[in-house]
Amino acid sequence: MDCCTCNESDKSRQEYLAPLQTILDGYEGKEKDLIPILQESQEEYGYLAEEVLKEIASNLDLSFGQVYGVVTFYSQFHLEPRGENVIRICMGTACHVKGGDKILDKLKEELEIDDGETTDDLKFTLEAVACIGACGLAPVIMINDNTHGRLVPKDIPEILTQYE
Amino acid sequence: MGTVSIIIDGQQVEVEQEATLLEAASKLGIEIPTLCYHPDLTLHGSCRVCVVENEETGDLLASCVTPVTDGMKILTHTAKVRSARRINVELLLANHPNDCLGCDRNGTCELQDIAFDLGITEIRFAGEMKDYPVDDTGPALKKEPNKCILCGRCVRVCEEIQGVFALDFTDRGFQSVITTAFDHSHAEVNCANCGQCATVCPTGAITELRYREKVWQAIEDESKHVIVQTAPSIQSAIGEEFGLEPGTVATGKLAAALRRLGFDKVFSTDFAADLTIMEEGNEFIKKLKGDKELPHITSCCPGWVKFCEHNYHDLLDNLSTAKSPMSMFSSITKSYYAEKMGLDPEDIYTVAVMPCTAKKFEMEREELKENRVQSTDGVLTTRELARMIKEMGVDFVSLEEEEYDQMLGTSTGAATIFGATGGVTEAALRTVKEKITGEPLDRLDLGFEGINEETVKIGDRNIKVAIANGLANATEILEGVRAGKSEYDFIEIMACPMGCVGGGGQPLPTSTEIKCKRAEGLKSIDKSEAIRKSHENPEVKKLYNDYLGEPLSGYSHHLLHTDYQPRDRN
Known part of the structure; x- marks a missing residue:
């Protein structure tokens, strides 16, 4: 039962949840479908909002707490909106030795966000990761599927403009 | 095998x-x-x-x-x-706060006991400490995740015994923490406030939200007339806190101890349990006559009521509208009692000693407020009361037995057995059968199983009864009702295993064996009680004669009945 008494917000809520309903309709409403549903929903919305998770829980006859437990277990799921561009900065050994931390500092400075955060304009999300397997290019970052290697801090502003 | x-x-x-x-x-x-x-x-x-x-x-x-x-x-x-x-x-212990002296579980903590038994004398490893905020927003439970050792007992009891699923492991590795969805407070989620998590927690990570300080303040406030009521199941459980055998009936010592704490009047919720039977029994008789749809479902357990509000909106109309004994009692203190004593209800402070954490939630329910004022002012668990008695330096075991005060202190055997699973049913049917047929009910002697079914012949009608304790067991019965497959007339549900004797506020440690002994203690009181039927309680009769009129009359309906609200499932 929906306890929202405001018709206006109820309507916009329904509109917001309409794509989710289409996703849910493609499954049988069984517990085993939870992860594919979460993946598709994240694909659709960019992240997993509280009301989306609540709806998924009700549909699969699971509790909100159980669904939240699963979502927070897997690093592939996100509870906050994500940037249009995801910057992954390598913090592995080679990148560390080659000054990866200075690149991270520069990215933080340019974007005015911390590791794991997203810019207010939803353009960029910054994530420090363990290793992206391109040690020969250290220090290295990936923006979406593109690799930018052998960086020095002053390269960063120009690289970012390519994505704005 | x-x-x-x-x-x-x-x-x-x-x-x-x-x-x-x-x-x-x-x-x-x-x-x-x-x-x-x-x-x-x-x-x-x-x-x-x-x-x-x-x-x-x-x-x-x-x-x-x-x-x-x-x-x-x-x-x-x-x-x-x-x-x-x-x-x-x-x-x-490396990342445990180790602040045992200030912890509510000091003395009943399993981690503390094990560390002692294993001969740990120093904490050699200094791990990175957790830094989660304490959730003391209540209404019933306090969560301190920094004290959690991730044993998962609370998660399992909430899922397996209660079927509530409010808590789960979240995040992973060093970040693992047991919490609710989005870390919402217990007040915002589907938690029934039953406190079973607190009874299985080996440490102080989940405890009841304390009310002791507020009650002490009230007792010390000269302008307040402070009344205490004790639930039926307290008398056979509180002795454990003072080294007595589980199941020891300590009613007289309990009354004496409460006077030592400084309460102005020491009353028994049992009195109001008889009142509940008068109202609920008559409500059931009306339903039997076709007034409203059956089954009739009991509503004295606040954990169950909230669970129903979250999960069984369609059955809310089947719940008895009679308030719980605690809330009936409190309403009476601020109306009938105030009038008889010539007191201003605003000067009365009513404390309830309950085996239960969910009663702390019930106390705050909007539906139970009279002109926006709570009728129960403070709820203490059995454990909290024991702490107060110790703080006051009262030697509980050597106390001379005393009686409850008159007017709202007399109880019957029927009221006493409210404290164990099946008790409400037996108490109700004693009155219902006698009202309908004029004949007394034979002892039902219901067992303590999680689900119990009986058929009781009243006149020419077979009354089908179902009793469940533990909310997961309740679900089993209610799914049958929902599917139209069951033919029950009367359903009793208690959220905690074995009923109030297994309540979330009862002494620790606890076990099925201990709960059984507490229940046997209550049954022994029932057997020895001179008056065993609610409708024969002289103080209850007087209350109806002098004040309320008939059960279910306009005035008693206003004072002693309530309603419920559907809540989101999650």
Whole structure:
């Protein structure tokens, strides 16, 4: 039962949840479908909002707490909106030795966000990761599927403009 | 089912094939420490405190989850085992706050006991401390995740026994924390406030939200007339806090102790339990006559009521509208009692001693407020009351027995058995049968099982009764009702295993055996009570004659009945 008494917000809520309903309709409403549903929903919305998770829980006859437990277990799921561009900065050994931390500092400075955060304009999300397997290019970052290697801090502003 | 033979510490033992090493050792009287293990819950095997050694391979095995195999040779207390246990506990202590002196579970903490038993004298490892905020927004429970050792007992009791699923493990690795969805406070989620999580928690990570300080303040406030009522199940449980055997009936000492604390009047919720039966019994009779749809479902358990509001909106109309004994009692203190005593209801402060954490939530329910004012001002659990008695320096065991005060203090056997599963049903049917047929009800002697079904003949009608304790058991019955497959007339539901004797606010440690003894204690009172039927309680009769009129009359309906609200499932 929906306890929202405001018709206006109820309507916009329904509109917001309409794509989710289409996703849910493609499954049988069984517990085993939870992860594919979460993946598709994240694909659709960019992240997993509280009301989306609540709806998924009700549909699969699971509790909100159980669904939240699963979502927070897997690093592939996100509870906050994500940037249009995801910057992954390598913090592995080679990148560390080659000054990866200075690149991270520069990215933080340019974007005015911390590791794991997203810019207010939803353009960029910054994530420090363990290793992206391109040690020969250290220090290295990936923006979406593109690799930018052998960086020095002053390269960063120009690289970012390519994505704005 | 076959048996196997194994050797533990040189002694041979025959056990069932499915048994675990822990069960086999227990059969020999060998004690193995445990933390994440709980006899009422599924096995988890996460804490590794119960490790034992395989004599042949030297392997360390978690005894709580390792099944026996024929011919196994096990050693339970070798130097290697003791050292492993100690290190495992030391690692738990490495990021534990270790502020035992200020902890509510000081003295009843299993982690503390195990550390002592294993001979841990210093905390060698300094781990990175957790830094989660305390959630004391209530209304019933307080959560301190920094004290949590991730044994998962609370998660399992909430899922397996209660079917609520409010808590779960979230995040992973060092960030793992047991919490609600989005860390919402218990007030915002589907928690029933039953407090079973608090009773199975081995540490102080989940406790009741304390009300002691506020009650002390009220007692010390000269302008307040402070009344206390004690729920039926307190009398056979509170003795445990003072070293008495579980099930010891300590009604007289309880009344005496409450006077020593400084309460102005010492009354019994049992009185109001009789009142509940008068209202609810008559409500049921009306339903039997076709006034409203059956089954009639009891509503005195606040954990169950909230669970129903979240999960069974369609059955809310079947709930008895009679307030719980606690809330009826409190309403009477601020109306009838105030009038009789010439007191301003605003000067009356009504405290309830309950076996229950959910009563702290019930106390704050909007539906139970009169002109936006709560009728119950403070709820203490059995454990909290015991702490107050100790703080006051009262030697509980040597107290001379005293009586409850007159006017709202008399109870019957029927009221007393409210405190154990099946009690409300038996009490109600005693009055209902006599009202309808004029004949007394034979003893029902219902058992303490999780689900109990009976058929009781009243006149020419067979009344089908179902009794459930533990919310997961309740679900089983209610799904049948929802599907139209059951023919029950009367359903009693108590959220806690075995009813209030197993309540979330009762003394710790607890076990099925202890709960049984508490229930037997209540039954023994019922047997010896001169008056065993609610409708014969002289103070209740007087209340109707002088003040309320008939049960279900306009005035009693206003004062003694309530309604419910549907809530989101999650």
